Amino acid sequence: MNIELMRFRVKPGKTERVDQWLQFLNSNMPAVLETLEGERMYVETIFSETLDGAQYLYWYSIQGRGGTEVRDSVHWIDAKHLEYWDECIDPEFTPQTLATRVSMIPQLILEQMQ
Numbered sequence: 799m800n801i802e803l804m805r806f807r808v809k810p811g812k813t814e815r816v817d818q819w820l821q822f823l824n825s826n827m828p829a830v831l832e833t834l835e836g837e838r839m840y841v842e843t844i845f846s847e848t849l850d851g852a853q854y855l856y857w858y859s860i861q862g863r864g865g866t867e868v869r870d871s872v873h874w875i876d877a878k879h880l881e882y883w884d885e886c887i888d889p890e891f892t893p894q895t896l897a898t899r900v901s902m903i904p905q906l907i908l909e910q911m912q
Contacts (some may be wrong), residue, residue, distance in 0.1 A: 799911060800861045801898050807891035808853040816853065819882035820844065829875040838865030840911050855887070860903075862911060 823830055823844075834842065836861055838861055845856040868876050903911075 799863065801859070801901050802861070802897070803856060803858045803896040805874070805879060805894040805896065806855050807888040808886055809888045810852075812859035812886045813853050815882070816846070816855065816886050819879075820846075822878065822882070827834055833868075833871060833873045833876055836866045837868065837869070860911070864869060886898070 834840075839859060840862065841858070841860040843858045846859065847854050847856065869880065871877075
């Protein structure tokens, strides 16, 4: 199992487009959830923050091993999600992986994730 929190910088001037992207995901949640099973994604949450005038998106996820990569997906929701990603995420910023220090997941939940 992989527990991860990553930070990505948004391209300058793309704040409104990011808002549309996140609204798109929220508005199409049944389709989004369909794709998570194939990815073995148990939890995926997106946070946003503005620091020193730059916007960042944070992805928190808990994922099992052996899932399909989003870029390998043929689902329409993933194709649209990746369009937004390519338009909004700054490729010149090295994504930052925050270190997991403590993970608190009850055994009952962990057993369901295996």
